[in-house]
Amino acid sequence: MMHWAGRIEKELEKVLQLVTGVQQMKGIYNEKRNQFAVERNTPKQLVEKVSGDIAKLLNRKRKALERLAREAEDIQREHPWQDGIKENDIQYYDSKGDSDVSDDDDGENLLQNPNSLSLEFVDDPNFKNKVNYSYTAVQIPTDIYKGSPTILNELNWTQSLERVFIENSREDPSLRWQVFGSATGVTRYYPATKWRAPNKIDLYDVRRRPWYIQGASSPKDMVIIVDVSGSVSGLTLKLMKTSVIEMLDTLSDDDYVNVARFNEKAYAVVPCFTTLVQANIKNKKIFKEAVMNMQAKGTTDYKTGFQFAFDQLLNETNAPRANCNKMIMMFTDGGEDRAQDIFEKYNWPNKTVRVFTFSVGQHNYDVTPLQWIACANKGKRPAIRINTQEYLDVLGRPMVLAGERAKQVQWTNVYQDALVWKITIIIINSANSKLHCIISNMCFLTK
Structure with a gap:
C-alpha cells in the first residue's frame, strides 16, 4: 500500500507541475523581480478597508431605494383617480409588445398594443442587453386586462417614476436595473428593454417574485x-x-x-x-x-x-x-x-x-x-x-398601520431574476398600502 501511495504522490507532483506551470511562473518572477516590491500587509487594515468600501457601496444603493420609495408614495398620493380613463389616453413602452422579435431586429410588433411607444435600443455591456436610457418599460401579466381603469390609472401615475429612475442612475452609475412592482401586477423597469419570456410563454408576475413576497x-x-x-x-x-x-x-x-x-x-x-x-x-x-x-x-x-x-x-x-x-x-x-x-x-x-x-x-x-x-x-x-x-393583503395591513415604524431594510438571498443574472435584493417596507416597488442591482419593495 505504501509503495502505491508513493507512486501516486510522484505522479501527482509531475502532473501538478505541468498543469500549474509553476516553473514558468518562477522563471517570470526571477526575470522581472526588479519590477516587483514585497510589502507586508496588515490583515486588520485590509479588512477595515474592504468593509468600508462595501459600506459605501451599499449606502449608495440604500439612498437610491429610499428616494424611489419616498417619491413613489408622494406621486401615488397626489395622483387623481380617473374613472373615465381610456387606453388611448396612456402611452407607454409595452415590453411584451415586441417580445417575439429577434435580437437582430429592432422593429416592433405593435399589434398587441397599438398605443405602445416605438423605441430604439443600443447594446450596453453593463446590462448584457440592448437598452434605452430615456424611457422605462412596462410588463403586465398575461391574465390581466390592460384596458381596465385600475391598470390604466396605475400606468398613468407610475409614468412619473421615470424621472426618479433616471436621477438615481445619474447619482449612482453602478446601479443596474431599477424596477417598480405594483399590487395590481404592473411592472415598470428602467432602463427600457425588450421583454424576454422563456419558450415564448410569459408567465411572469411580479407579485410572485421572492423579493415581492418577502416584502x-x-x-x-x-x-x-x-x-x-x-x-x-x-x-x-x-x-x-x-x-x-x-x-x-x-x-x-x-x-x-x-x-x-x-x-x-x-x-x-x-x-x-x-x-x-x-x-x-x-x-x-x-x-x-x-x-x-x-x-x-x-x-x-x-x-x-x-x-x-x-x-x-x-x-x-x-x-x-x-x-x-x-x-x-x-x-x-x-x-x-x-x-x-x-x-x-x-x-x-x-x-x-x-x-x-x-x-x-x-x-x-x-x-x-x-x-x-x-x-x-x-x-x-x-x-x-x-x-x-x-x-398577503391581510397580513400587510398591520404594517401599513405601523407607518414609519414598519420601514426597514431587509436582504434576500442571491438568486436569478427575470432582468438580471444574479442579484441580492434590498427590501424596504413602506407605509403606503398601494405600493409594491423595487430597485435592482440591489432591489427594493414598498408595502
Whole structure:
C-alpha cells in the first residue's frame, strides 16, 4: 500500500507541475523581480478597508431605494383617480409588445398594443442587453386586462417614476436595473428593454417574485393543513395539491412552515419534520414532493387538523419565533363542522393565530362554515381559483398601520431574476398600502 501511495504522490507532483506551470511562473518572477516590491500587509487594515468600501457601496444603493420609495408614495398620493380613463389616453413602452422579435431586429410588433411607444435600443455591456436610457418599460401579466381603469390609472401615475429612475442612475452609475412592482401586477423597469419570456410563454408576475413576497408581509409561522378525506378525490385532489404547492411558493427564507394531511387523524406530510422548519428552497422542495404523493381516504374531521396546527404554532418548544405572524391555512372541499371548541381552547379571545380557509373543487357543501371559521379567527376565505396569495393583503395591513415604524431594510438571498443574472435584493417596507416597488442591482419593495 505504501509503495502505491508513493507512486501516486510522484505522479501527482509531475502532473501538478505541468498543469500549474509553476516553473514558468518562477522563471517570470526571477526575470522581472526588479519590477516587483514585497510589502507586508496588515490583515486588520485590509479588512477595515474592504468593509468600508462595501459600506459605501451599499449606502449608495440604500439612498437610491429610499428616494424611489419616498417619491413613489408622494406621486401615488397626489395622483387623481380617473374613472373615465381610456387606453388611448396612456402611452407607454409595452415590453411584451415586441417580445417575439429577434435580437437582430429592432422593429416592433405593435399589434398587441397599438398605443405602445416605438423605441430604439443600443447594446450596453453593463446590462448584457440592448437598452434605452430615456424611457422605462412596462410588463403586465398575461391574465390581466390592460384596458381596465385600475391598470390604466396605475400606468398613468407610475409614468412619473421615470424621472426618479433616471436621477438615481445619474447619482449612482453602478446601479443596474431599477424596477417598480405594483399590487395590481404592473411592472415598470428602467432602463427600457425588450421583454424576454422563456419558450415564448410569459408567465411572469411580479407579485410572485421572492423579493415581492418577502416584502409584502412580516415574517410568518404557517401551518398548512390539507383535507385528504374520501370525498377529496380525482380532480379535486389534483387541484388541492397544486394549490398547496402555490401556497408554499408564497413563502420566503424569513418564514417557517409545516404541512399536514388530515382525515380522522392528522399527520405531517414529511414525518421527519416534527416542528416548523425554515421555508427555504430545499425544505419547500421536500414538502412539494410529499404533497404530490398524498392520497384521499377516510372521513373528514376538522378538529384533528386544527389540533395539529395549533400544537405546532403555540408550543414554545416547536415554534421557532415568538414575534411574528402565526397562521393556519386549511385546504378542503367543504364541510359542516365549525370546530368551535378547538378555537375556544387555543385561539379565543386573543386570536393570536389567523385562520384562512380555502374551498377547492366543485361540490355542494355550504361554504358558510368555512367563511365563519376564517372570519372568527381574523382570517379570510379567499377564492382559491383566483390567487392563493390573497392572504398577503391581510397580513400587510398591520404594517401599513405601523407607518414609519414598519420601514426597514431587509436582504434576500442571491438568486436569478427575470432582468438580471444574479442579484441580492434590498427590501424596504413602506407605509403606503398601494405600493409594491423595487430597485435592482440591489432591489427594493414598498408595502
